[in-house]
Amino acid sequence: MKKLINNPDHVVDDMIKGFLKAHSSSISKVEAHHRAIIRKYSKEKKKVSVIIGGGSGHEPAFMGYVGKGMADGVAVGNIFASPPPTPIAEAIKAVDTKKESILIYGNYQGDIMNFSMAADLVEMEEDIEVKQIIVKDDVASAPKGESEQRRGISGEFFVIKVAGAASEMGKDIDEVYRLTEKANENVCSMGVGLTPCSLPQTGEPSFQLEDDEMEIGLGHHGEPGVEKGKLQSSSKVAERIVHDILADMSLVKDDEVTVLVNGLGSTTRMELYIFFDEVEKLLSEKGIRIYRSYVGDYSTSLEMGGCSLSLLKMDSELKPMIDYFAYSPMYEQK
Amino acid sequence: MNAKEWKSFLIGLSDIMKENRDYLCELDRYLGDGDHGVTMAEGWTAVKEHLEEMEETDCGKLSMKAGKIFLDTVGSSVGPLYASGFLSGARCIKEKEKLQNEDLVEFWEAFIEGVQDRGQAEIGDKTTLDTWLPILGELKKSKAPETKLLNANELAEQGMQATKDMVAVKGRASRLGDRSLGYQDPGATSAHLIYSSFIVHYKNSKIVQQ
Numbered sequence: 001m002k003k004l005i006n007n008p009d010h011v012v013d014d015m016i017k018g019f020l021k022a023h024s025s026s027i028s029k030v031e032a033h034h035r036a037i038i039r040k041y042s043k044e045k046k047k048v049s050v051i052i053g054g055g056s057g058h059e060p061a062f063m064g065y066v067g068k069g070m071a072d073g074v075a076v077g078n079i080f081a082s083p084p085p086t087p088i089a090e091a092i093k094a095v096d097t098k099k100e101s102i103l104i105y106g107n108y109q110g111d112i113m114n115f116s117m118a119a120d121l122v123e124m125e126e127d128i129e130v131k132q133i134i135v136k137d138d139v140a141s142a143p144k145g146e147s148e149q150r151r152g153i154s155g156e157f158f159v160i161k162v163a164g165a166a167s168e169m170g171k172d173i174d175e176v177y178r179l180t181e182k183a184n185e186n187v188c189s190m191g192v193g194l195t196p197c198s199l200p201q202t203g204e205p206s207f208q209l210e211d212d213e214m215e216i217g218l219g220h221h222g223e224p225g226v227e228k229g230k231l232q233s234s235s236k237v238a239e240r241i242v243h244d245i246l247a248d249m250s251l252v253k254d255d256e257v258t259v260l261v262n263g264l265g266s267t268t269r270m271e272l273y274i275f276f277d278e279v280e281k282l283l284s285e286k287g288i289r290i291y292r293s294y295v296g297d298y299s300t301s302l303e304m305g306g307c308s309l310s311l312l313k314m315d316s317e318l319k320p321m322i323d324y325f326a327y328s329p330m331y332e333q334k
Numbered sequence: 335m336n337a338k339e340w341k342s343f344l345i346g347l348s349d350i351m352k353e354n355r356d357y358l359c360e361l362d363r364y365l366g367d368g369d370h371g372v373t374m375a376e377g378w379t380a381v382k383e384h385l386e387e388m389e390e391t392d393c394g395k396l397s398m399k400a401g402k403i404f405l406d407t408v409g410s411s412v413g414p415l416y417a418s419g420f421l422s423g424a425r426c427i428k429e430k431e432k433l434q435n436e437d438l439v440e441f442w443e444a445f446i447e448g449v450q451d452r453g454q455a456e457i458g459d460k461t462t463l464d465t466w467l468p469i470l471g472e473l474k475k476s477k478a479p480e481t482k483l484l485n486a487n488e489l490a491e492q493g494m495q496a497t498k499d500m501v502a503v504k505g506r507a508s509r510l511g512d513r514s515l516g517y518q519d520p521g522a523t524s525a526h527l528i529y530s531s532f533i534v535h536y537k538n539s540k541i542v543q544q
């Protein structure tokens with residue numbers, strides 16, 4: 001696949017350089033590590049910090065979400081690979097105003113090991129209290145009842161948003177943790193893949209999918225889903241995905257959800273809005289109300305084709321968090 | 335093995351991984367996201383660059399440095415796994431400028447236990463430990479250290495090959511279920527590259543001694 005890059009081995013660092021320059025008024029790098037980025041920070045305001053991170057290639061996730069009302073710091077890994085403990089620990093230390101930090105990352109073995117090592121480091125060396133939130137929203141990745149096995153996908157956007165809002169409101173660490181975990185437990189997602197992506201360093205597609213095929217439940221790194229078959233219409237795909245998500249969520253008539261239709265990289269807004277329309281119809285047929293909607297690229301997989309749907313079950317506590325303002329390089333909300 | 339030979343084993347892994355980069359990536363495309371060769375080549379090349387500049391003669395410190403640099407370069411899951419291996423192995427050969435057969439046995443035992451502590455996998459899980467654990471089994475036997483070290487290489491290869499007939503239960507490949515059958519695990523493959531490369535350097539050091 002064609003890519004507009006320089007040296008394939010340097011894509012992550014080259015991207016970070018451009019990112020820092022483009023948004024120099026709101027973010028900065030951490031001197032101690034070139035893969036740690038923080039929001040320009042007023043040391044005056046003492047608050048729980050929110051640290052995110054994961055592999056590159058998912059932009060805007062994760063570095064695009066560093067900002068006010070969102071995360072305070074991010075550690076940037078290689079493509080689709082968890083960052084090592086050092087940049088995570090350096091990001092935590094760089095925004096440490098209250099010695100309290102919430103880490104948010106997806107449920108992948110590499111992320112768990114690296115983030116846990118970083119947490120151990122800062123707890124031992126800096127006496128910072130760390131709580132970890134592991135996002136596991138993808139219902140296609142393991143059956144109900146085995147949700148500990150589920151991987152994290154686009155629903156992490158909501159989890160980050162709730163944590164960022166709660167911390168900006170000045171809540172204490174237990175409360176930020178409780179609300180964030182509540183969002184984590186109330187978000188379910190599922191995706192569909194149409195075309196694979198290729199890693200810049202190998203140029204090879206990361207998984208095989210024929211031109212006329214799609215895979216329902218495909219993961220954000222090309223992990224296999226629940227069903228591979230011929231490409232179907234948006235309405236058919238929406239039906240399947242909404243059905244599978246609702247089977248997990250125990251929603252009843254008049255429940256409210258926030259909806260995210262997330263593009264995986266090369267899917268057009270046209271396709272995403274067509275899909276959203278189908279989702280809206282299916283939800284309203286069941287009497288489920290949409291509280292707020294997000295349509296766009298929130299967590300991609302390089303140039304993968306397809307989309308994912310995330311539904312967050314709302315309540316009176318989560319509403320102000322979702323409605324809270326956000327100001328970050330790749331996401332703004334008034 | 336003296337510190338120079340130990341260091342050249344660690345530095346040599348860079349070329350080994352570069353030569354096998356595409357092969358490891360190909361294996362990983364069946365089971366993961368297709369970047370294992372890139373990750374290993376990148377990590378070991380960074381180790382090479384750092385160790386080449388070090389005048390260190392303490393084998394423990396060299397191992398510790400290798401683990402830290404590897405981790406800091408790659409992250410991922412293989413970073414913490416091998417960092418844990420090297421750090422725990424390094425403790426056994428602290429301040430040693432020369433590694434006797436017994437030291438090497440101790441190093442690899444601690445190394446493998448370090449990897450297993452971090453990864454929590456068993457034989458049959460289709461991971462890097464399918465290569466490492468047969469080595470550990472052999473090293474634990476009461477035989478001459480040199481015999482054990484050499485025998486282990488063959489067992490490692492068998493362990494690696496056995497991953498073809500396993501269903502993955504760990505990491506991203508576990509999502510494949512039965513679809514992971516028939517493919518050799520890339521992590522087990524790179525593990526065998528590491529140990530077999532150690533054996534080459536180990537044998538060379540014996541020839542030099544004689």
